[in-house]
Each structure stands twice: as structure tokens, then as C-alpha cells.
Amino acid sequence: MADELTEAGGRIRLYVTADLAKDTSVTLSDGQGHYLLHVMRAEVGDCLRLFNGRDGEWAGEIMSAGKRGVTVTARARTAPQVEVPDLWLCFAPVKKTPSDYLAQKATELGVAKLQPVFTRRTIVTRVNQDRLLANVIEAAEQSDRLSVPEVAAPVMLEKMLSEWPEERTLYFCDEGGDACPMARVAILAPVAILTGPEGGFDPAERALLRKRSFVVPVTLGPRILRADTAALAALAVWQSTAGGWRQE
Amino acid sequence: MADELTEAGGRIRLYVTADLAKDTSVTLSDGQGHYLLHVMRAEVGDCLRLFNGRDGEWAGEIMSAGKRGVTVTARARTAPQVEVPDLWLCFAPVKKTPSDYLAQKATELGVAKLQPVFTRRTIVTRVNQDRLLANVIEAAEQSDRLSVPEVAAPVMLEKMLSEWPEERTLYFCDEGGDACPMARVAILAPVAILTGPEGGFDPAERALLRKRSFVVPVTLGPRILRADTAALAALAVWQSTAGGWRQE
Numbered sequence: 001m002a003d004e005l006t007e008a009g010g011r012i013r014l015y016v017t018a019d020l021a022k023d024t025s026v027t028l029s030d031g032q033g034h035y036l037l038h039v040m041r042a043e044v045g046d047c048l049r050l051f052n053g054r055d056g057e058w059a060g061e062i063m064s065a066g067k068r069g070v071t072v073t074a075r076a077r078t079a080p081q082v083e084v085p086d087l088w089l090c091f092a093p094v095k096k097t098p099s100d101y102l103a104q105k106a107t108e109l110g111v112a113k114l115q116p117v118f119t120r121r122t123i124v125t126r127v128n129q130d131r132l133l134a135n136v137i138e139a140a141e142q143s144d145r146l147s148v149p150e151v152a153a154p155v156m157l158e159k160m161l162s163e164w165p166e167e168r169t170l171y172f173c174d175e176g177g178d179a180c181p182m183a184r185v186a187i188l189a190p191v192a193i194l195t196g197p198e199g200g201f202d203p204a205e206r207a208l209l210r211k212r213s214f215v216v217p218v219t220l221g222p223r224i225l226r227a228d229t230a231a232l233a234a235l236a237v238w239q240s241t242a243g244g245w246r247q248e
Numbered sequence: 249m250a251d252e253l254t255e256a257g258g259r260i261r262l263y264v265t266a267d268l269a270k271d272t273s274v275t276l277s278d279g280q281g282h283y284l285l286h287v288m289r290a291e292v293g294d295c296l297r298l299f300n301g302r303d304g305e306w307a308g309e310i311m312s313a314g315k316r317g318v319t320v321t322a323r324a325r326t327a328p329q330v331e332v333p334d335l336w337l338c339f340a341p342v343k344k345t346p347s348d349y350l351a352q353k354a355t356e357l358g359v360a361k362l363q364p365v366f367t368r369r370t371i372v373t374r375v376n377q378d379r380l381l382a383n384v385i386e387a388a389e390q391s392d393r394l395s396v397p398e399v400a401a402p403v404m405l406e407k408m409l410s411e412w413p414e415e416r417t418l419y420f421c422d423e424g425g426d427a428c429p430m431a432r433v434a435i436l437a438p439v440a441i442l443t444g445p446e447g448g449f450d451p452a453e454r455a456l457l458r459k460r461s462f463v464v465p466v467t468l469g470p471r472i473l474r475a476d477t478a479a480l481a482a483l484a485v486w487q488s489t490a491g492g493w494r495q496e
Contacts, residue, residue, distance in 0.1 A: 082470075101349070105474075105477050105480075108471060108472075108473050108474060108477045109469075109473075109477065109481065110469065110471060142472070142474075143471045143472050143473065143474075144471055144472045145471055181488060181493050181494055182488055182493070183431075183488040183489055183493070183494070184494075219493070220484075220488075220493060221357075221358065221487060221488075221492055221493035222330075222492065222493075223356060223358060223391045223392055223393055224356075224390070224391050224392045225356050225357075225391065226353075226356060226390075226391075229353050229356045229357065229480075232353075232477075232480055232481070232484070233357065233480070233484035233487075233488075234484075236468075236480070236481035236482075236484040236485055237484055237485060237488040239469060239481075240429060240430055240431035240468075240469075240481075240485040240488075240489070241431055241488070241489070244469055244470065245429050245430070245431070245467070245468060245469035245470075246429055246431070246432075
């Protein structure tokens, strides 16, 4: 039975908040129920996979689907819980579509937390946290992650720096000046990567950042990268040199 | 005058195919003329920057704008020609929007050539080469590149391998099995990166690839990356460990 479930559960994978253990039943959200029954055309008796960020991944069986929602019972654990490295992405929010893309890709690339940061040249004035969260959940479901990154409330750059936990290195992706290549200065977690808005950081912000002991300015090559490209490149470079991609 | 042009030419940057030298005049394409006059609201006497992939970057002045098109005269060289490392991206084509995105990002990340490759599980059956080229030109203009990547005609995987130049290492991004982390096996150019379609390579293709002496299977971490994420991550990791991002 467990083997069958492991095989059959491959197609659909959902994030839930409830605890997962053998024979525990979980009621899905209305949105998940709709997706399951009307988009994926699943039926009672079908199998899927569930994860909650704490208990690993479980193969489950759809037990009921009615007016009170869809209930799934966990049957067999298909993977133990694995943590991603303690890597944050602090990013100046960009327009809607690039923000969606950034949230999805950063999730695939294994961030633990997404922190929107308002800077002086940030053009976007509001961040839709719910939309970001929906994007990271979908990306976590599709990339076989066992956790969903935290999506923090937006913060002003100055405030973020004044409350920063000193033991966490902050890689400041700096387009101008004398920064070191990212691969050369990458160290183990806890770390964070900071990328600016389309217009870059302003001189006062650059000076403020460079004064802090936990900030390491880094460069990503000689060309100008768009804000979302810089963030994804920095995440990939850190993962491959100091993070979760070093061993296999 | 040259200094003024260098300052003023910052806003608009266009790729042209004509030779560029002091006081040479270039007639822009109809599309570029339209963009310049009607989107950017430029006028005769305004300055912009030009590059052609051979002669560096030039500040130019709009000399005439009429029915015969827009003419720009190169006045001062603002940057010497710099080559990108000899890095190819061979990728199984994906849907329209991710393909646009991939072409733009790969250009920013400094590829020399984009090679679409059809594999057994590739769902997309046609590649719009003109659209890819428009995307890479726009990305080159906006990222301060001095060249535009070549966009090759699509090829079948088997044919590509049979005609492969043996001295060029081909990094095969392989999701299953015993591949090495990309950062550990990155060597100097000429190299190429190969990424598969959404469904991955099929077992026969994986076997075929692993038989060739120039193929090095590599892994990009424990999670499943979307096709475009894998390509961008691999490019960033190679650039930072063996390519153009090592020195600054």
C-alpha cells in the first residue's frame, strides 16, 4: 500500500499547515479543493502528496469530497523533513510580473525568507504580501521543497539595518565600485543577499551599507543586471559555493 | 564635446550592424526610428549610444529624422570593445513567455550563443528565431553589453552531439543520478551548458550524453528546478567560478 501510494502520489503535491502523521486526516482549503477536483479532476480514492514544512512529505488519499470540503488522510511518509540553508533574500520590490517571477525562482533556488525592502529609488510603493505568498507556495509545491519560505512584511532599508542580527552576513549586490566577486567571499549560513531597485542604491544608501560591520559588498560581473536577474544570480552563486548545492 | 556626449548619451542605447567610427553616419532601422522618435520622444540634436559588437560603444548625435529614416552620426567612443567568454547555452525550448525571459536573462548573464535543442520530451515544436533575436538585442541594449549573442537555428539533440566540436566541454544539467556540483567542475571557456525540457531528458538521451567524452554531467542542488531556472542558475555559477565574474 505504501509503495503504491508513493508511486501514485507523484502528480499532485500540496502544502498544508496541519500536522502530518500516519492516518491523520487533513481538510484542504477551498482553493486547494477546487484545484484538486475541478482543475486536476481528482476523485475520492486518488492519491497525492502533502507537506507542511515540519513533518516531511506524506502520500495521502482523498477520503471525501463534498460540501464540507476535501479531506485527505496521510498514509505513508515519502520523504523525511529537510531544511534549506538559512539564506534570506532582501530585495527592493519590482513590478508585479517580475515580483511574481522573483518569488517563484527564489523559492526554487532555496531561500528561507523573502524580505521586501523599500529604498530611496524603489518605484513600487506597495507590496502584495498575499500574492507573494501564493507564488512561493506554488513554487514550493512544484519544486519538491519540503518547506515554504517565509514572506516578511516590507521594511525600510534604514530600519532593517538598525535591527539587523549582527551574526548574519549581508551580501550587498553593489553595481559601482570595488566590490569582490560573490563566489570569492561566500561563507556559510546564516547569510542574506540584498539587491536594489532598477535604478540601484543611491550614494547615501551605499555609504550607509558599507559602514556596517555585517555588510559585505559583492559584484556580479561587469554588465548591468536587472534587479530580478541580480537576485537570482546571487542566490545561485551562494548556493553553489557555500550553500546546499556543494554536496550531492 | 566628447565629454558632453558621453554624459548625455546615457539614456538610449541601440544595437546597429553598420561599422562605427568617428563621424560615420548610420541610418537606423524603421523600428529603431519609431522607438526613438515616438516612444522616447527624441529629436534631431539629441544624443544616444550605439554598439555593433565589433567597434566598442559610441556616443552619437541624431542628425536627421524624416521620411528617409533616422540618421545618427558617431562622435566619440565611450567604451572599447570587450568580448564575453565563449559560453553557449543549449536549451530545450519552453513556452513563449519563459523563452522570452530565458533569452533576455541569458544575454544579461553573458552568453555568446543561444542554441535551441529539440529533445524527445520537448513539447514546443517550433522556435521563433526572430522573436528570440529581438529579445536578446533588447537585453543587450539595456545591460550595457557590447555584443549581441548569436541565436542559432534549432537542432535535434542527436545531430548536435554528432557535430559537436570536441574541444568544447558540454555541461549537461542532469537531475537524476551521480552528477557533480557545477561549481566543482567548472573549467575555462570554450564551454556550453545544456538544459532539458520541463519533463527532463529521457533515459536514452541521458545514456547518449554520458557516453560522449566532451560531456560533463552536473547537478544544481537537491530540488527540481524549472527549465529556465536551471539554465540561469548554471550560467551564473559558471560565470562566477570560471567565467567573466571572477575578476573585477
